Structure formats: C-alpha cells, structure tokens
Amino acid sequence: MDIILQTNKLTKTFAGKGRQKKKVEAVKGVDLQVHKGEIFGFLGPNGAGKTTTLNMLTTLLAPTSGEATVVGHDLLKNPQKVREHIGYVSQAGGADTSATAKENLVLQSRLYGIPSAEAFKKAEMLIDRFQMKEFGDRKARTYSGGQRRRLDLALGIVHKPVLVFLDEPTTGLDPQSRAYFWEEIKRLKNDGMTVFLTTHYLEEADNLCDRVAIIDHGEIVAVDTTQQLKKQIGAESITVGFSNDAATEKAKAALSGQKFIEKLFPQENKLHLYVQDGGSLMPEVLRILDKENIQVQTIGLSKPSLDDVFLQKTGRSLREAGV
Amino acid sequence: MKFLKDLWYLFVRHMMKTLRMPLWLFIGLMQPVLYLLLYMPLLKNMSGGAGIPADEIAKMFVPGMLVVMAMGQLFAGFSFIDEIRVGIIARWLVSPASRLSIILSLVGSQKITLFLQASLLVFIAFLFGLHVPVLGLVLTMVMVLLVGVAMASLSYAISLATKDESALASITNTFYLPIMLLSGIMLPISVAPQWIKTAALFNPFYYAVEGARCLFDGDYGNTMVLKGFGVVIALCVLMIWLALRALKKMAA
Numbered sequence: 001m002d003i004i005l006q007t008n009k010l011t012k013t014f015a016g017k018g019r020q021k022k023k024v025e026a027v028k029g030v031d032l033q034v035h036k037g038e039i040f041g042f043l044g045p046n047g048a049g050k051t052t053t054l055n056m057l058t059t060l061l062a063p064t065s066g067e068a069t070v071v072g073h074d075l076l077k078n079p080q081k082v083r084e085h086i087g088y089v090s091q092a093g094g095a096d097t098s099a100t101a102k103e104n105l106v107l108q109s110r111l112y113g114i115p116s117a118e119a120f121k122k123a124e125m126l127i128d129r130f131q132m133k134e135f136g137d138r139k140a141r142t143y144s145g146g147q148r149r150r151l152d153l154a155l156g157i158v159h160k161p162v163l164v165f166l167d168e169p170t171t172g173l174d175p176q177s178r179a180y181f182w183e184e185i186k187r188l189k190n191d192g193m194t195v196f197l198t199t200h201y202l203e204e205a206d207n208l209c210d211r212v213a214i215i216d217h218g219e220i221v222a223v224d225t226t227q228q229l230k231k232q233i234g235a236e237s238i239t240v241g242f243s244n245d246a247a248t249e250k251a252k253a254a255l256s257g258q259k260f261i262e263k264l265f266p267q268e269n270k271l272h273l274y275v276q277d278g279g280s281l282m283p284e285v286l287r288i289l290d291k292e293n294i295q296v297q298t299i300g301l302s303k304p305s306l307d308d309v310f311l312q313k314t315g316r317s318l319r320e321a322g323v
Numbered sequence: 324m325k326f327l328k329d330l331w332y333l334f335v336r337h338m339m340k341t342l343r344m345p346l347w348l349f350i351g352l353m354q355p356v357l358y359l360l361l362y363m364p365l366l367k368n369m370s371g372g373a374g375i376p377a378d379e380i381a382k383m384f385v386p387g388m389l390v391v392m393a394m395g396q397l398f399a400g401f402s403f404i405d406e407i408r409v410g411i412i413a414r415w416l417v418s419p420a421s422r423l424s425i426i427l428s429l430v431g432s433q434k435i436t437l438f439l440q441a442s443l444l445v446f447i448a449f450l451f452g453l454h455v456p457v458l459g460l461v462l463t464m465v466m467v468l469l470v471g472v473a474m475a476s477l478s479y480a481i482s483l484a485t486k487d488e489s490a491l492a493s494i495t496n497t498f499y500l501p502i503m504l505l506s507g508i509m510l511p512i513s514v515a516p517q518w519i520k521t522a523a524l525f526n527p528f529y530y531a532v533e534g535a536r537c538l539f540d541g542d543y544g545n546t547m548v549l550k551g552f553g554v555v556i557a558l559c560v561l562m563i564w565l566a567l568r569a570l571k572k573m574a575a
C-alpha cells in the first residue's frame with residue numbers, strides 16, 4: 001500500500017491568550033498514515049483538533065513539534081512542493097463572494113500556474129461537473145449554502161491535486177445536499193484522488209470513508225476501517241437504562257461476570273453490553289436483572305456504530321458530545 | 324515569472340472588486356472634495372487680514388492634506404479582515420502563489436484609489452488658485468503614494484496579526500491623531516513650541532510633509548526633499564516586511 005501522507009508526533013500547542021495565559025494543547029503527538037487512493041476520515045467532536053491538524057498539513061500553520069511527509073515532500077522543509085500537489089477546502093470555504101464562480105475558478109487556476117486558455121476551459125468544465133451553470137455567472141455572494149459549497153469544492157481541485165483535504169465538507173447542509181456531496185467525494189476517489197476529510201457526523205464517516213481515525217482532545221484514539229472498528233466492539237449492542245446510579249452500579253456488578261457479554265460499558269445511567277446475538281440474549285439480561293430486583297427503565301438493541309467505538313474509547317457519546 | 328503573474332492576476336481581482344462597489348469609490352473620492360471645499364474657505368478668511376495670497380495658502384496646505392489622505396490608507400485593512408474571515412486569504416496561502424505578490428497586489432490596488440483621490444484634490448486646489456511646478460507635483464505624488472504604501476502595508480500587518488476590526492480601529496485611532504498633529508499637516512510645525520518641534524523630528528510624516536512642501540515650492544535641492552524620500556522609502560520597506568511576516572504567520 002502506498003503511503004501518501006505520514007505524520008510523526010505532530011503537535012500544536014497554542015500560546016494562551018488573556019490574563020491566565022492558559023496554553024491550549026490542540027493536537028498532541030498525532031501519528032497518521034493515509035493510503036494512496038482512499039477516503040480517509042478524521043472523526044471527532046468540535047474542538048478535537050481536526051482543523052488544527054489540517055491547517056498544519058496544508059502548510060498554513062507551523063507545528064509546535066513533530067514532522068510530516070505529504071505527497072512525498074517534507075512538510076517543514078519543502079512546503080512549496082507540498083502546496084503544488086495538495087488541495088484544501090477549508091471549513092470557511094474561501095470563495096471570493098465579490099466575484100462569480102467562473103472568475104473564482106479562473107484566478108485559482110492561474111495561482112497554480114495554469115495558462116489562461118486552459119484556465120478558462122477548466123472553469124467551464126468544473127461549472128459543468130458541479131452543476132453550477134445556473135448560477136455560475138452570478139456573484140458568489142448570492143449563492144445558497146449548497147451552491148457555495150459546490151464552488152468551494154471545485155476551487156479545491158482545479159489543479160487536480162493528488163491529495164485533497166476537506167474540512168467538514170457537509171456541515172450545515174441539508175440532507176439532500178449532503179447526499180450530493182457524498183457522491184461527488186466518491187467521484188474524486190474514482191478520479192484517482194486521495195481524500196482526507198474531517199467530520200463530526202457518524203453517518204458521514206460510516207458511509208463515505210474507507211478508513212477512519214477517531215480524534216478526541218487532540219489525540220488519536222483509534223484508526224482502522226469502519227468495519228474493523230465496529231467489529232472490535234462486538235456483533236451487537238444491548239443498551240439498558242436505569243433510573244439512578246445505584247441501580248446502574250448494581251446491574252453492572254450483576255452482569256460483569258456473565259460470559260456471553262464481550263464488553264460492558266457504563267455511561268451515566270446506562271449500560272452498554274456488547275454481545276454476539278443480541279436478540280436471544282436480551283431476555284437473559286432481563287432475567288438476571290430481575291433476579292437481583294433491579295428496575296429496568298429502558299432496553300434497546302442495535303448494531304454497533306462508530307458512536308459505540310467513540311464511546312468505548314472516550315467514555316462519551318459523539319452524538320451527545322453534540323455540536 | 325510566477326511572482327509577476329501572481330501579482331498581476333491578484334491586482335486585477337482587487338481592482339474588479341473595487342470597481343464593483345462604486346459607492347465606496349464614490350465616498351473615497353468625496354473625501355478630498357470635502358477637505359478642500361470645507362477647509363480652504365476657512366483658511367482664506369483667516370488669512371484675509373494678513374493678506375496672504377490664496378496661492379500661498381494652497382501651497383502650504385495641499386501637501387499636508389495629500390499626506391493625510393495617504394495616511395488614510397491605514398483603513399485599508401477593514402475590508403481585508405473580512406476576506407481573512409471568509410477564508411479567501413487562507414485559500415491563496417495554500418496555493419503556491421507568491422506571498423509577496425499577495426501583499427503587493429493588495430497594497431498596489433489601494434494605490435490606484437489613492438492616486439485618484441490625490442489627483443482630484445490637486446485638481447480642485449487648482450480651481451482655488453494653486454500654482455505648482457509640474458516636476459514638483461509629480462514628485463509629490465510619488466511621495467504621497469509611498470506614504471500610502473507604508474500605511475496600507477501597516478494596516479494589512481495589523482489586520483493579519485489581530486484578525487479583528489475593533490483592534491484595528493483602536494490601534495489606528497490611537498496613533499492617527501498624534502502623528503497627524505506632530506507632522507505639521509494642519510498647521511506648520513514652525514509655529515509650535517520647542518517640545519513639539521523636537522517630538523516632530525521623530526515623526527516620519529513630518530519629513531514627508533516638509534519634503535512635499537519644498538517640492539511644491541520648486542525647491543528641489545532642499546535637504547528636506549531627500550530626507551523625506553529617504554524616510555518614507557525606509558518606512559515602506561519596513562511595513563511591507565511586517566505585512567509579509569504577518570501573512571506568513573497567519574493561521575487560518
């Protein structure tokens with residue numbers, strides 16, 4: 001497998017501002033390997049350090065320590081070479097709203113050293129590809145969120161980068177636009193690009209990414225294919241809810257010894273039980289709890305999701321970590 | 324050369340943006356008109372008793388006003404901060420575009436506006452009876468544009484470092500007034516008390532204003548002309564360097 005991006009203990013500590021001068025350790029010694037041709041997902045809640053990592057990898061921000069090789073070039077020693085071969089669609093996007101999509105695209109091509117005639121041709125092509133014909137000659141200020149995002153994505157790939165970084169490409173979009181972007185991102189992969197995207201949407205990581213790194217508080221807590229990550233959890237998860245801490249504790253004690261439970265994970269007044277055959281084991285769980293006179297409030301069965309992975313690694317739920 | 328190409332394409336982009344906001348261009352051009360229309364008659368009446376001819380008054384005040392106008396380029400950063408915020412600058416920084424061309428294209432496009440403003444001011448001053456030698460006027464324009472380059476660069480440097488309009492506003496407002504007063508723009512330093520005269524010697528704009536007054540007088544050999552250009556060029560280099568450094572350090 002070809003490695004297109006590799007980091008070694010990449011770290012960013014922001015000097016504190018204000019009176020307390022509290023330092024922010026945004027990224028703490030991240031080690032990553034991204035394979036050529038894959039869609040690599042960076043999944044984590046707000047403030048986890050995703051954008052900071054991307055800013056370092058795209059030469060915008062100097063790491064406090066650590067190193068990285070991006071598309072075969074040393075990030076710190078040869079940033080200009082890195083720039084020539086990567087694309088970056090930041091969370092803010094960065095389209096010039098005072099100009100039209102076409103003007104934006106032509107200027108972007110030129111900054112990458114593409115000759116004028118070709119720049120115009122490329123602009124036309126991208127306007128076509130991202131279905132921007134309808135509004136491509138209007139100023140970007142007038143675009144809807146989804147239209148604007150299409151232009152942002154097009155701007156990131158005018159120079160056919162081998163590696164493109166997308167920071168939360170679908171945040172704030174309606175479900176229909178999100179589905180459209182998922183298709184377009186898959187198309188980038190089919191065109192031979194490697195995609196490195198960040199997201200805090202579980203579904204996005206699950207549906208789109210070949211491999212996912214889960215990041216929390218600046219640290220990578222797990223990296224693997226989505227299937228492998230979920231497989232580690234167990235086949236299915238039973239979630240049992242109780243009315244108070246005491247009951248949860250008691251239930252935990254009662255269930256801990258059971259052989260059929262592969263992993264048991266408490267979260268607030270809930271217990272997550274990871275088992276092979278949840279459907280037939282649910283009655284068993286209830287029987288055990290009943291015997292101990294423990295009141296069950298809720299019980300549910302689900303396939304393990306990336307959220308279960310996140311929960312096990314961090315003790316919090318990504319859904320509840322909220323955004 | 325990539326640097327020159329980037330410079331040109333970015334410059335064109337900034338000019339397009341300016342031309343698309345004719346209201347701002349109009350307000351920018353109104354400024355010199357207001358300066359002269361409201362200020363010159365005042366001076367005329369003031370000087371009435373002393374019998375100073377209108378030509379002399381204009382010669383004294385127009386160079387100062389031109390430098391004030393150039394100092395107004397300190398406000399160039401305001402629309403720029405918005406561009407930082409929406410990620411345009413970060414997008415350019417991720418590309419292989421020359422960093423120096425990013426700064427110089429911005430600074431350069433502001434000079435077009437400044438040149439139009441300054442020309443308009445001089446034109447109106449002519450209507451008020453100003454007489455200046457052509458060479459003196461041309462050199463003064465160069466001086467004024469150089470002051471503008473330094474001020475716009477400083478404004479971009481502050482914007483890049485703070486990314487905050489209110490910070491830019493308080494910094495510029497704090498320095499604008501004292502520097503303006505100490506440069507003898509509105510009234511000549513020669514009538515000021517000694518301590519102000521001393522303070523003015525440390526103010527680069529004092530040299531610019533005095534230099535421009537000599538040029539208006541056709542007194543090209545005056546050391547103030549050389550000092551004026553020397554100080555202003557040094558200031559330009561320093562400010563462009565500051566802006567470039569701030570750009571390279573800017574985190575998205």
Ligand SMILES: Nc1ncnc2c1ncn2[C@@H]1O[C@H](COP(=O)(O)OP(=O)(O)O)[C@@H](O)[C@H]1O
Binds near residue numbers: 026
């Ligand atoms: N310029 C900065 N100065 C200080 N702290 C920062 C700066 N940028 C980001 N941070 C902090 O670093 C952490 C990671 O932020 P970020 O990388 O934006 O997270 P994410 O993109 O995963 O939401 C957050 O706690 C954030 O507040």
Ligand SMILES: [Mg+2]
Binds near residue numbers: 050051052
């Ligand atoms: Mg982010």
